[in-house]
Amino acid sequence: MSLDSVTEDIREQARARAEEIRSEGEAEAEEIIAEAEAEAEEIRNQREREVERQIEQERDQRLSSANLEAKQQRLATRRELLQQVRDDVEDALADLDDDTREELTRELLAAAATEFEDADTVEVYGRADDQDLIESILSEYDDFEYGGETDCLGGVVVESDASRVRVDNTFDSVLEDVWQESLREISADLFDEEQ
Numbered sequence: 364m365s366l367d368s369v370t371e372d373i374r375e376q377a378r379a380r381a382e383e384i385r386s387e388g389e390a391e392a393e394e395i396i397a398e399a400e401a402e403a404e405e406i407r408n409q410r411e412r413e414v415e416r417q418i419e420q421e422r423d424q425r426l427s428s429a430n431l432e433a434k435q436q437r438l439a440t441r442r443e444l445l446q447q448v449r450d451d452v453e454d455a456l457a458d459l460d461d462d463t464r465e466e467l468t469r470e471l472l473a474a475a476a477t478e479f480e481d482a483d484t485v486e487v488y489g490r491a492d493d494q495d496l497i498e499s500i501l502s503e504y505d506d507f508e509y510g511g512e513t514d515c516l517g518g519v520v521v522e523s524d525a526s527r528v529r530v531d532n533t534f535d536s537v538l539e540d541v542w543q544e545s546l547r548e549i550s551a552d553l554f555d556e557e558q
Contacts, residue, residue, distance in 0.1 A: 441550065441553075441554065444553060445546075445549070445550065445553070448549065448553065449538075449542065452538060453516055453535075453538065456516045456517060456534045456538065457516050457517070459517065461496075464493070464496065464517055465496055465500075467517065467518065467534070468489070468493065468496060468497065468500060468517065468518060468519065469500055471518045471519055471532035471533075471537070472487065472497075472500055472501075472504075472519050472521070472532070474530075474532055475519060475521040475530040475532045476504060476507070476521070478521070478528050478530050479507075479521065479523050479528065482506065482523040482525050482528075483506055483523075483525055484506055484508070484523060484524070484525065485504075485506055485507045485508070485521060485522070485523045486507075486508060486509075486510030486511075486521070486522055486523070487501060487507055487508070487509055487510055487519050487520070487521050488509075488510045488511055488512065488513040488519065488520040488521075488522075489509075489512065489513065489515070489517070489518065489519050489520070489533075490512065490513070490514075490515050490516065490517050490518075491512040493517060494509065494512065497509055497519065507521075510522075513533070515533035515534060515535045516533065516534040516535050516538070517533065517534040518532050518533035518534045518535070518536070518537065519532050519533065520532070520533060
């Protein structure tokens with residue numbers, strides 16, 4: 364074998380080895396690129412899922428916030444309407460005709476008087492505009508006297524120092540009791556709800 368043929372064989376082997384290394388390098392580079400592309404795709408998909416979750420979370424929060432705000436607005440409106448109804452009832456009580464006012468005042472005083480059967484002196488308080496009415500009714504009661512005015516829509520407050528009893532039979536207190544007992548029913552009627 365000549366030197367040229369040995370050189371040619373070495374060159375051929377070097378070329379074959381270089382081609383093999385180049386092919387392996389290309390294959391390895393393609394594998395690295397494929398892995399990098401797959402990893403990049405996974406990162407992109409993961410980021411998309413995170414963004415979608417975040418968008419969904421923000422949407423849910425905004426929806427929840429809007430629902431809460433709407434509920435608070437409905438409750439505020441209900442409170443305003445209920446207060447308007449109560450104000451209307453109070454106005455109606457304050458503007459009762461004389462006969463109805465006298466009848467109710469008599470009933471409330473009679474109910475309170477049962478608490479003071481053994482008292483020597485009983486004082487009765489009422490609305491300033493009802494002083495004459497109360498004094499005329501008190502003329503029918505022994506040991507009962509007009510004690511002065513109290514801030515109310517009508518009715519009476521009756522008390523005795525001897526018995527330390529105080530009975531609030533004002534229109535206001537009766538209204539408060541009825542209001543508390545009937546609030547759910549009133550609300551249901553106003554807002555067309557089932558009880």
